[in-house]
Amino acid sequence: MTSMSGAGAIAAQTDHLADHLADHLAEFRIASEPYYRPVGQEVELFDAAYQARMPIMLKGPTGCGKTRFVEHMAWRLGRPLITVSCHEDMTASDLVGRYLLDAEGTVWHDGPLTLAVRLGAICYLDEIVEARQDTTVVIHSLTDDRRILPLEKKNEVLPAHPDFQVVISYNPGYQSVLKDLKESTKQRFGAIAFSYPEPAIEAEIVAREAGIERGTADMLVRIAQRSRNLKGHGLDEGASTRMLINAGLLIAKGIAPAQACQVAMVLPITDDPELRDALTAAIAACL
Structure with a gap:
């Protein structure tokens, strides 16, 4: 009886987690097609990169359609999209997650990157160059053949869902000594160049x-x-x-x-x- 009760409790927890993740999936799915006018082969290139689960960098000036393109491709591929607007005060914990106090005590809360890794979502780091380099290195283990996310505060290593992909946007016009991506970050990505259309x-x-x-x-x-x-x-x-x-x-x-x-x-x-x-x-x- 005790072992059956334990098995039943584990099954109930598993079902609860599955329902919880399903709710999150619905929350981040794009319901209707975002308008995007292709100007080259970017749709085919992104589709091929996603099929290979290759991390992708979208390079181009501000306001040229990079974010709309990601939204369109997430809809086209039928994948949930989790977007993070990067800034200089963003920490690794903001991406990965942290323990917080609530009515039940200290509880772990996934950050947007961890949530995307669990759900198999596309995680879009918008204007990643705005984030500090010591923050962006957290994606390194997800953008090579390991495809894992170490959750150091939980003493856990989280394997990426098979459908997970990282996409970043990057404006070369803002490149400087103080604001640029590390070579060790850049070389983990394929890149698609964007510009203003003809x-x-x-x-x-x-x-x-x-x-x-x-x-x-x-x-x-x-x-x-x-x-x-x-x-x-x-x-x-x-x-x-x-x-x-x-x-x-x-x-x-x-x-x-x-x-x-x-x-x-x-x-x-x-x-x-x-x-x-x-x-x-x-x-x-x-x-």
Whole structure:
């Protein structure tokens, strides 16, 4: 009787854990297809990398569609997606988990990385270069043939679920001595390069996402191209596709195009009066 009761208790705990994980899976699944307009072979490359469970790095400027692409691929592959927005104060415990006090005492709480490893989710570390290097090394054992996550505080080694994959995004434009990935991290990943789409495709995306006429989208793209020509001449980055969509959304709500461009494309990227004047002149020339 005692052994049967013990077996029954273990079975009940196993069923409870399975239900708990199933609830988490549902929470992180993407219900409807996120719009993404392919501009090259990135869909096929990511699909092949996922089939091989290869860790992937998405390299490209801010606002060019890297995050939307990951969301689209998670939906396409039918996998849950757990996204972590990296920052300089993030610790390894923020990723892996920690013991916390609650009504029942001290209880272990999985971090997002550990949860993804258990569930077989895609773990997306957004702008990983913003995190400290002593934090990002926690992914090393997951991005080689070991595919394990040591939980040192639990004295446990967690094998990755067969469907687990790590994806990171990285903006080479922010590369510096202080903010860059270690070579030992970079070389664990395959990489897919992203950039702003060619004008016709970018206008198609802006018109679709902002709900504006194609001619207006073409005009916004022309403005963006002029701002991107100023990169390295006072601007760290030109206007991104995301900024064009924001300007389009304002225009769709009745804001005059010149004012919408100021709010969404000029004021956010520079405080320099001369650059603002140059961008304002570019807007006037394109209207």
